[in-house]
Amino acid sequence: MPVSDVVLEDDSVGPYDRLSSSQVNTYRSCKRMWFYEKVLKLKILQIPVLYVGRAVEEAICRTLKESPSLMLKTASELTLSNIPIDENGKPSRDPSAKWPANRIIPLPIDKRPTSIAELENWALARLEIHLPTALENARKDWARQERKSGDWSEVKYDYCLEMCLNGIRFHLDEVNHCYNTIDDATLTDWREGKRHHWPAPDGYGYHLVGKHSLSVTGPVSIAEAWEIARPWFVEPESENFSMNAIHPDYWFQGEYDIVYRWDGNIKIVDIKASKGIGDRSGDYVSQLQMYAMLWWVTHEKQETINDLEIWYLGANVKKSVPNPSINEMSEMESELNQLYNEIKLEKPSIEKCPASPMPLRGFSEGGVSITAPEDMVRCDRCDWQSICPGGGGNEYSLIENEFYIPGLVSQVNTVDIKDLNVRFNLAVEIDSIIYPDDKTPEMKVSQNNNHARVDILASKSQSGKSTYPQSLTKGQKVYLKNVIVTSNFKGELTIKVDPLAEILVSGVGLNLQSLLDFRARWNIAGMVAYKYERRGIGRTGREWHRKGMVILNKNNSIKVSGWANDWGHQYEMAEEGSYVLLANIELDAWANQINGQIGRNSRAHLLR
Incomplete structure (x- = not known):
């Protein structure tokens, strides 16, 4: 079958932590590139x-x-x-x-x-x-x-x-x-x-x-x-x-483009809207062979693929890919499981992901293997060459966490990105609750006279379970597990429920905290990975303009954004690879990614 039905109770991995062919190919091409994109989320x-x-x-x-x-x-x-x-x-x-x-x-x-x-x-x-x-x-x-x-x-x-x-x-x-x-x-x-x-x-x-x-x-x-x-x-x-094929032990997944099977022979086709020229064509071959292994293991190792094809639509070419043997698929499964244990079961450090890329491979139109180009290296075409020591960048070197900024009397103490936290376990009482038709409940809660609005942003958790129980009532005591707490410019608190959070009727096993533990402003420092800007026209017809940057340290990253006018002139001076200090920012989060918000009282300062 081309689709796997997941038994949620047995799935110890979850949809966001499985290995995929694209991750495998990226890791094999360059471990540092994989680290930037899959660990730091660049x-x-x-x-x-x-x-x-x-x-x-x-x-x-x-x-x-x-x-x-x-x-x-x-x-x-x-x-x-x-x-x-x-x-x-x-x-x-x-x-x-x-x-x-x-x-x-x-x-x-x-x-x-x-x-x-x-x-x-x-x-x-x-x-x-x-x-x-x-x-x-x-x-x-x-x-x-x-x-x-x-x-x-x-x-x-x-x-x-x-x-x-x-x-x-x-x-x-x-x-x-x-x-x-x-x-x-x-x-x-x-x-x-x-x-x-x-x-x-x-x-x-x-x-x-x-x-x-x-x-x-x-x-x-x-x-x-x-x-x-x-x-x-x-x-x-x-x-x-939603229609992935998933390894019986849940650690690998893939999504087939096309599967022919009308005559009892199974043929998997990968559609590529390209001519098949260049290094990526090598990845497409290994991807299809991983899919052959995935089909085999999801059919109790009793059914194998008959044919594998890549359709290079830009070249109008069908390329046949060799089928791996059962021994080759068994070895592939073992190697991929070992790789999963190394890079997904636990997050590796940047030291374990050196900037030592694989040489480029050569392919002509239609995915035909040719001699590799001698005048090019993989780093020449990498998005991260300006921050990576394999390209024109340097290894991360900022170690200070105390800074003196011109115009400020007191020093600014920064927090390591890995120590930023907006998640809490809270015991609260429901002040009001409304169940709109076909929508998540609208709730307001309190804890010792501290009030907050609850925004249920995800009705299901990463495991597929509901993030809130049914039939909640006013005055009921509930427990908010791993929720995100934020505040607006008025100091009003909002509690957010995302796929990692949950509303429970029992607090057994939770290390409970107080809303008073919430910290509204943070100071951080790091290297600029990249900057970005967005513009548009709002509902009132007025133009809006936002700027942002992603900054990183050795093993973590954070995206920080804000209205263009709140960034100050040093935003324009910062380049990829520059070190910056962002003071007095607010935090938010979604799933495993923490985000920062520059406000009117924040400050961006170029360190070097």
Whole structure:
């Protein structure tokens, strides 16, 4: 099966701490780069091509989901979008759920495609409907990124459409193969409505009643071959990362792009909206081989992959990847588990992640291996070369925690980033509670005449459990575990419940604290990893402008942001690799990431 159902009670790892193929490849390429991105949470420059690839894949999958026996080529892009989704973000298995394809009358047989050419014509029309929306959504997502880089106007629609059509033509090769080779048993099973436990997304539910509504009689039709050959892919309406395949021991996960299985042979395809030129093509090969291992272990080591392919849509090339043997997959599983224990089970220090990158590999168009470039090294193209000793930077060297700043009489004492804390365990009494329809409760609480508002920002914890009990009442004593406490400029307290926090009716085992322990302002110092700015127009029509920076020390980082006018002139003087002092800042957090806030009474000072 391409998707794993997680038993929450048995999952000791959680969705945010598993190993993935991208992490493995990054770590193997350069341990220091992995440390910056996965431990310090530094974000690489967000260039348009990263988002174009997602849009191209989305347009292809939405077209694959649709049926030329059910929809005219001019049908609305929303025809099959109203999929019932369960509380975990997956397509619902509720037998009473309504599925969109069941509400559509199939097209007359004489209105359905009868050749590969007619199928391609229909699919191209569907791509021309889906791609503009996918690209626009991708553009908006890119525009929201604080580290966006590049120029979206350089994204060429015609090239994106060409890549989409290349992908559809690759699929039509599979449809044609199905049409010419399908056996009677496979055809009969499909016509009788038999489906996989995780069927390919097609707008129908998990189980069909009676014969398939799109089936005909006699030899297989080309329109039926489209339905039968449809691969599994992630349902476009599902929540992000909800349909992963996960190792039985929960420490490794992956998300397949496309899985063909109509003839009993399993073929995993990785879609790449690129030409396959350069070092990354080596990562794609190892990624697919890790996916072969993942399929094997999630099928009780009884089922192996038959084929692995990379579709380089920019080059119009299908690249076959060698299947690992059972011995190779067993060895791979052992090596990856050891790596998980080394870098995920416990956070390694920066000393264990040296700036010693792997040499660049050479690949030409279509992912063909060639001689590696001799005039380039990996550090030349790394986002972190200005702060990394492997590039043009230096190892972190700031050791002081006491500073004298011009204009201030007293010294400023800083706190190490790792010692910043906004989380508390609190015993409180509910002053008021309201349950809005289909929303989280609105609460106000108090502790010894200290009052606070409770914002439940996440209804589920990282483990998938509810972050609050049902039927809470006014006057009830509750316990707030690992909640975030913040204050506004008026000194009013807000208690936030995120995926790491929880509201409990019992305080057993909690080390309780007081709201009076809350500290509103902090001083920190560190190296600038990067700066960013964001601008926009507010609801009132007024322009807003915010600035921020991510600063780090040896083993921790924090993102600090604020209104542009509150930063002062030394913000402009700071560069990547500079050391700065940020005094009198506020703190906030989300999950494992603590954030800082520059205010009107804060101060940014360039140290060196």
